[in-house]
Amino acid sequence: MGDETLAGYRARYADIDRRLGAAAAGALDDAARAGVKADIIGLFKAVEAQAAELTALKEEIRTLVDKWKSLQAAAAPSLAPEFSGEKPVVVADHIGASTFIEKGWSRLSLGDYEAAETALLKAIELSPGDPQSEALLGWAQMLQEKYDAALRNFQNVLNREPSNALARINVGYISLKQGNFSQAIEHLSKAIRLDNDRKATLYAHFYLGLVYLEREMYEDAQVFFQKTLGLGPNLIEAYYELGRALWFNEQEAEAKDAWRAGHAANKFNPWGKRCAEILATVEAGGQPPK
Numbered sequence: 427m428g429d430e431t432l433a434g435y436r437a438r439y440a441d442i443d444r445r446l447g448a449a450a451a452g453a454l455d456d457a458a459r460a461g462v463k464a465d466i467i468g469l470f471k472a473v474e475a476q477a478a479e480l481t482a483l484k485e486e487i488r489t490l491v492d493k494w495k496s497l498q499a500a501a502a503p504s505l506a507p508e509f510s511g512e513k514p515v516v517v518a519d520h521i522g523a524s525t526f527i528e529k530g531w532s533r534l535s536l537g538d539y540e541a542a543e544t545a546l547l548k549a550i551e552l553s554p555g556d557p558q559s560e561a562l563l564g565w566a567q568m569l570q571e572k573y574d575a576a577l578r579n580f581q582n583v584l585n586r587e588p589s590n591a592l593a594r595i596n597v598g599y600i601s602l603k604q605g606n607f608s609q610a611i612e613h614l615s616k617a618i619r620l621d622n623d624r625k626a627t628l629y630a631h632f633y634l635g636l637v638y639l640e641r642e643m644y645e646d647a648q649v650f651f652q653k654t655l656g657l658g659p660n661l662i663e664a665y666y667e668l669g670r671a672l673w674f675n676e677q678e679a680e681a682k683d684a685w686r687a688g689h690a691a692n693k694f695n696p697w698g699k700r701c702a703e704i705l706a707t708v709e710a711g712g713q714p715p716k
Contacts (some may be wrong), residue, residue, distance in 0.1 A: 427621065432478070438469050505636070505663060506569060507592075507599060507629055508654075523553035528529035530562050542566040556588050561593060573600045591617045591626035598633050602640070610637050628658040633669060662688050662697035669704065670714050 445462050447559070448454050464650035526549035533542035546563040550556060577600050583593045594617040601610035610633065617623075617630040635650035651668035654661060665688025672681035688701035704714050 435469065435473055438465070442466055442469065446705065451590065457699075505599075505645060507596060507625075523549045523556065523559070526552065527556075527559055527562065530559070530566065530625055533563060539566045539569045543572075553580075557583055561590070564593070566597060568596055568600060571603075573604055576600060589620055589622060591620045591623040594620070595626045595629045595633065598630065602633055602637055605640075607637050610634075622655075628654060628661065631657060632661060632664055632667075635664070635671070638665060639671050639674075642674070644671045647671040648675070659691065662692050662695045662701070664688075664693065666697050666701050666704070672710070673714050674716075678708070681714075 440604060442465050444463075445454065445458070449459050451464060452564060522673045526545045528646040530542045530546035530549060533539070533545060543563060543566040546559050546566060549559040550563065553559065560579045561583045564576045564583065567573075567576035567579065576636055580597045580600070583590055585596065589592070594613045598610045598614035598617065600605070601613065613636045614630040614637070616628050618634075619628050631650050631654040635647045635654060638644075638647035638650065648668060648671045651664050651671060655668070658664075665684050669681040669684035669688070672678075682705060685701040685705040689698045689705070693700040693702070708714060
């Protein structure tokens with residue numbers, strides 16, 4: 427709603443409110459009172475129509491967000507988990523924390539992680555120890571690479587909800603990024619054993635592959651990347667990393683096959699493009715990144 431439109435509605439509201447005051451003082455006849463009623467109904471319908479249009483536009487804007495995310499991913503592909511938190515159930519509360527939880531979730535979905543963190547910190551200030559707020563705050567911080575802060579929040583969640591597999595794979599990912607491989611293996615293996623969230627199980631296998639790749643245990647890495655692709659063939663980055671595990675294990679022909687398969691699976695995906703790029707590099711005599 428533009429400023430002028432909002433100002434117009436406010437002016438209509440003020441005019442009706444003034445006339446209602448006059449009616450209460452007995453200064454309006456029956457016809458005038460009927461006119462006030464009609465204007466109230468008209469104003470309500472006009473605002474309601476605008477609200478419906480704005481709600482529809484709000485949903486359409488999400489398509490712009492998805493396009494922006496695709497461009498961003500193409501420019502700098504990331505191995506971080508894709509945010510997938512369920513939309514929180516908003517319950518009215520006297521302290522207002524739920525409003526900030528919903529705002530935090532909305533900003534996370536839009537990719538505005540800094541604003542999400544601000545909203546969720548406020549939610550926790552109003553309602554300390556809320557597991558939903560802490561989980562969402564962990565996502566917002568992790569996706570800004572604020573790993574220590576994110577780790578504390580996810581561990582708080584796990585202290586109360588040990589079976590939260592998504593929190594576990596996020597702890598595993600952060601541990602991997604921080605080089606704490608033993609902790610990463612512990613949490614990722616636990617997520618696989620839990621097997622209560624399909625996405626968490628998929629990413630647990632993938633991140634374990636990355637852990638073993640970092641440790642130069644290439645055959646173990648291959649096993650986990652292959653299991654990843656069995657669970658989720660559309661996780662194209664697994665083809666890319668499988669190729670690296672094969673290459674560094676001196677299985678160069680198999681590595682090239684993995685990269686070809688990754689590009690063929692989705693040539694428009696940023697990781698599909700990276701598969702094609704690395705294949706061109708090695709066929710020209712170069713080496714994949716270590």
